[in-house]
Amino acid sequence: MIKKRSAIALSLIIAFTMLLAACSGGTGSNEQAGANGKKGDKQTINFIHWRGEDTEAFKSIIAKFEKQNPDIKVDMTVYSSGDPYANALQAMILSGEGADVFVSAPGAQFNNLLKSQSFEDLSGSPLLENFTPELIEAGKSDGKQYALPYQLVYNVPVYNKSLFDKLGIQVPSDWDGFLAMCQKLKENGITPILYGYDVSPGQLINTLVMNNMPDKDTFTKFQTGEVKATDPWFVKTLEQFKLLVDKGYILKNATGTKYEGALALFAQEKGAILAAGSYAMATIAKQNPNIEQGLLAPITTSAADMKYEGIHTTTFMLGVNAKSKYKEGATKFIEFLTKPEIASEYANATGQLLTVKNVKYETKELGIQGQWSSKKTVFQPRLINTNKKIETALNESLNMIVSGTSVEKTISTTQAEIDRNLTK
Template identity: 80%
Template sequence: MKKGITSALVLMVSASMLLAACGGAAESKTDTGASAGKGDKKATINFVHWRGEDTESFKSIIAKFEQENPNIHVDMTVYSSGDPYTNGLQALILSGEGADVFASAPGAQFTNLLKSQTYEDLTNAPLLKNFSPDLIEAGKADGKQYAIPYQLVYNVPVYNKGMLDKLGLQPPKDWDGFLAMCQKLKESGVTPILYGYDVTPGQLINTLVMNNMPDKDAFPKFQTGAAKVTDPWFVKTLEQFKVLVDKEYIQKNATGTKYEGALALFAQEKGAILAAGSYAMATIAKQNPNIVQGLLAPITTSAGDMKYEGVHTTTFMLGINKKSKFKEEAKKFVEFLTKPEIASQYANDTGQLLTVNNVKYESKELGEQGKWTTKKTVFQPRLTITNKKVETAVNESLNLIVSGESVQKTIAATQAEIDRNVTK
């Protein structure tokens, strides 16, 4: 048994090294200080996450933590998001060491880690008092708190407010208005929607379905066979998306454009809408401090039939490895991250809304995102799918349409992939 686990671990680590060698998303490890010597009583914990853009902020926060806790040293390991992170984290957890505090995403990733009994139970942890209970629900299972969502994200496309204002356009309130806006943008020589094939499908699918789906639990039914992508509401969603593609409201060569490239084009003001989410706003502002940003969700129904204005997610869920040799030290670090003054530093450094109480936000981007806390939003639909392969099949349906596939063939291919992976 041990030999099998070791072999699996070697394969996963080798795969990560191969990704790095091929120019893919590679692991990075940031050591924030000298490791403890043999005679030192200092405990070293490893903090693992996927947000490389937050590294400098976390370095500063870790330095403050170590100053307050001189007997604890924090190493930080960062992977790119998506499969590189999932594979890297699993490798560290399988090794039995190397991941004391780690971030996870709600949905399939959280569910899979929970099944492997990775999380320490935090139900009675004093640090929970720093959160609004309704904002940390995504980290609960069977009435227990296993992970703590740290970030509040709006999975709503970002738009260039200055560009729309110049053309006399306002965020539309229905589908006809959205198409009319895209047409005017195109006629003005502006690409209406910028699409990154590696990120956009998993983001845009949420706002496209939010008002089409019959109920907020529609997506999980795909994985049990209780619902199918051949159902009228999902067919309508893909048909509406195909209109955007056929009318060339999405940039050419979208299947060859990664998220980073689409974001750069948006920051250069070569497109009006970036099909991503609020998490992109801080990076955009760094690339172009003069751009004025907002959030704009396509409403796929009439204004009277609209149920939701947008989509939210509570994510970057902090957990403690049940197998950690330094659980108490790990809890101290997580609790430190939830202090209002530390959370405020992280929020303003990184441009992220947080679930922590009493955070003080300073940037105009965070101010814009804050307006959405009063809007009617639904928790990100695709993350209600707990079968990763089913989730991927649903997301990839948009990439099939973008690549030129018909709605009919896309539906057939998507349902076939789901059928191979549903729970009977």
């Protein structure tokens, strides 16, 4: 009986000790007390983004950061791009929890976060010296630097150079040449353009409009009513795209094909052109290392009337949550990402060009993308539009055409949606 009572007493002592330990905050969220300056405590900063394909690269970089900064732990959370990410980010920002370092896209998403005062002002921070100044303009507002674009992307369709060489096809320099190229591909049993309904519209619309729109700021005027979907240049753009659809140059069942499926078809060499951008090249190379890739933008005018050869975007814009309790640690993590040796590791592991100075690019795909730095490109038109609903309506006009809707109906539907969402 005495032994039994002793065992019970010992059990109660152990349980009570464990309860005290739990209440003392030895693990979990109270590890973050380091932000209050207590020596020896560890703070945890949350890093959220949308690039799941970069997870392993970031894990390696985070391990290096934590080794150099033993008082800081980085928790990374990845969401699907688009609305899932935007919705999760907005909830975290509003709550003030779960997003110390986050990324945003330029345009509407950046503008909405700016309005809600989500960004810590990074103006004057020494880490700005690590960037090429003209490549981080998209993260500025009223002369202040709120976000730091990390990636330089060319939103230009990817093409199978090996296939082109085999068929003796040259990259076309005008609209007639583009149509002739598509016809030759089709005659050889190859789908000219692979298209994923969830990503391709927002990518392809840029190259389709770049030489048709009156000036590089045209898309901002959709939201004020100064420019309409009924304007001749936009009608022409949709008519040209409709021609591609009607001639069978766009993937059949495109409205039922997601981007990942279209990319897989391209990697399997079941199509000649993927309506995406340079960001896709590294993933394609992983799926099929034997493909020789290039970037090819449809020129919708004559060669003489061409203004731009392609589209560029500075995106994956790093920011510090203005409501974060751990701004110092968050800023330190961003600064670590911009060190040339770390940025080089990230670039070569993920196949992304960066806005950071002194990055050493080593992969074949990055070498191809780097050649576009000497070409005449314009910043992605749809992203200078800061009204998300109007941006979506313009993108969806391509999906309507793909689904068989007439140009006239598409124009009227698109303009009606724009009218409902005009910026007051």
